[in-house]
Amino acid sequence: MTRLASADIPEQVSELKGKAGANGGLTATVSFKMPEATASGVSYDDNVRLSAEIKTKVETKKLENLAPGAVVETEIATANGSNEISVQVICNGFMSKVSRIDVYAGLDIPAFVNDFSATEDEQNKSITITWKAPTEGMHEGGYISPEGLTYYLVTVGSNLQLVYTMLGKDVYEYTYTPETSDDKLTETYFSIIAENEAGRLPENRIPMAMCVMGKPYTLPIADDFSHGNFAYSPITTWAVDESYLPTFWQVMDPSEISSEYSSQEGLSIVGRTSSAGSRGRFSLPKFSTEGVDKPVLSFDTWIGMSTAPFKVYAETFGTGLVEVGSIIMSLTESGWTPCTFELPAQFVGKPWVCVYFDAEFPSLQKYVMIDNYSVYDKKQDSVNDILPRTSGSIVGVDGGILISGLDGSDLTIMTIDGRLLMKGHVSGNEDRISLAAGFYIVQAGNNKAKIFIK
Known part of the structure; x- marks a missing residue:
């Protein structure tokens, strides 16, 4: 013993x-x-x-x-x-x-509502919000009864303080009409929370949803980000779920990553991630297609081995996301590539349409680079006329380029990877210059063009 x-x-x-x-x-x-x-x-x-x-x-x-x-x-x-x-x-x-x-133990504060959904109306003026009662408390093991809860709409006031609007007991739908400007779009933040005898979620635990509300832009719209900001806003990033959190988007000079990514205007929207296997999404500002016969989206993107594959979606009232195009990496070629997608018929004649870019980042060395986007009516607008330019033109022709109306202007021709091919002056009112097939960046005076020669 x-x-x-x-x-x-x-x-x-x-x-x-x-x-x-x-x-x-x-x-x-x-x-x-x-x-x-x-x-x-x-x-x-x-x-x-x-x-x-x-x-x-x-x-x-x-x-x-x-x-x-x-x-x-x-x-x-x-x-x-x-x-x-x-x-x-x-x-x-x-x-x-x-x-x-x-x-x-005992009665807990209600946690998040279930099946939360927010849908903009056809005119982009109000939001229909639906939800179901929470079934869990804020603390693990805490008890709540899903019946008899009082619900609040939570919004952000002008002083950035949260504003609580009581909606009533056991209500599960509300139409919210935010105060928006008559001439611009605004990112509108809101939430729905529940309250019982134990209380309601503290401010730092309230999950906020967001919709872009207000007056959509009239086509055509275009932006080359040459001034470091947006000609049309807001351009919005979205975290659909946790897989989107490590990704960030910014307007930057892509040559800061590598000189081979040098863009025509110097600045582009660049998406990248801090975690392999993550996703990323951003959207262009909402625009109207009323009075438009054939809405077209055009943009330049870098395609090569470092390209993160992405899809382009469009959405309007009642459609959900509809895929209109996709971009994948290339193992054999690389360079800035113009892309054009015509929006399907269901997006014609709509008070608002939104375009999304949704990417997958399989590694930290994959990027999405977007430059020089435009949305216009294929039947009425010329893509070359959307971005403001000075008089004169630079266009691609068989076997070269034709520069018109820019006699005597300083002339620079570079390859898409930034290699200088020619530096001099435009000769005559119409100056034709022979070039091999490929992409070129041409600047004559204040006019710039990205030209593809077959």
Whole structure:
């Protein structure tokens, strides 16, 4: 028989767990395993009996005559809210270190509403919000009843403080008409939260949704980002789920990543990620296609081995996202490439349309680069006339370029990768220059053009 020294204190309990009482009851079920040895490692004989003292702030409970290694389960009273439950082993008057666990018991604050959905109306003036009651509390194990909850619309005021508008009890739909300007688009943030006797979510826990509301732009629109900001705004980034969080988009000079990415205007929208396998999404400003016969999206993008594949979607009232095109990497060629997608018939004659770019980033060395986008009516607008330019023109012709109306202007011709081919002056009112097939960046005076020669 092993004799225990008086200094041999018991080891702590193991496998300590706690579960709140059902239906908000102010109790907790606690389970644990008694030690089989002292803290110094001396094993107990089978005939040794231990005690366990379980405490909350409202009850102390002592269990006697427990065998070493016994699995114990007991119920103890709690207060409403967070409860620290402590368990201590006692043997021959010696006490173990205290083991602790936190259990939230009783009525909890409602957590997030379920099945939240927000849909802009056909005129882009109001938002129909629907949801279902929350079924979980803010704390793990906390109880709520999904019935009898009071709901609030949460918006952001002009002073950036949250504004709460009571909607009533057990309501699950609301139409929100935000205050927006009559002549511009605005990112509008809002949320729906629930309240019961325990309270409502603190401000730092409220998830905010966003819709772009207000007056959509009239076509044509175009932007080459040459001034470092947006000619039309807002251009909006979206985190659809957690896989979108590591991705960021910015207007920057892509040659800062590598000189081979040098763009015509120097600046582009660049998307990249800090985590392989993530996704990214941004949207262009909303525009109207009323009075438009054939809406067309045009943009330049870098295509090569470093291209992150992306899809282009369009959306209007009642459609959801509809794929209109896709871009993949190229293993054999690289360079800035013009892309044009005609929007399907369902997007013709609409008060608002939104275009999204949604990308996959399989590695940190994959990028999306967008430059020189435009949206216009194929039947009425010339893509060359959308961006403001000075008088004169630079166009591609068979076997070269034709520069008109720019006699005497400084002339620079570069390859798409930034290699200088020619520097001089335009000769005559119509100057034709022979070039091999490929992409070129041509600047004559204040006119710039990205030309593809077949």
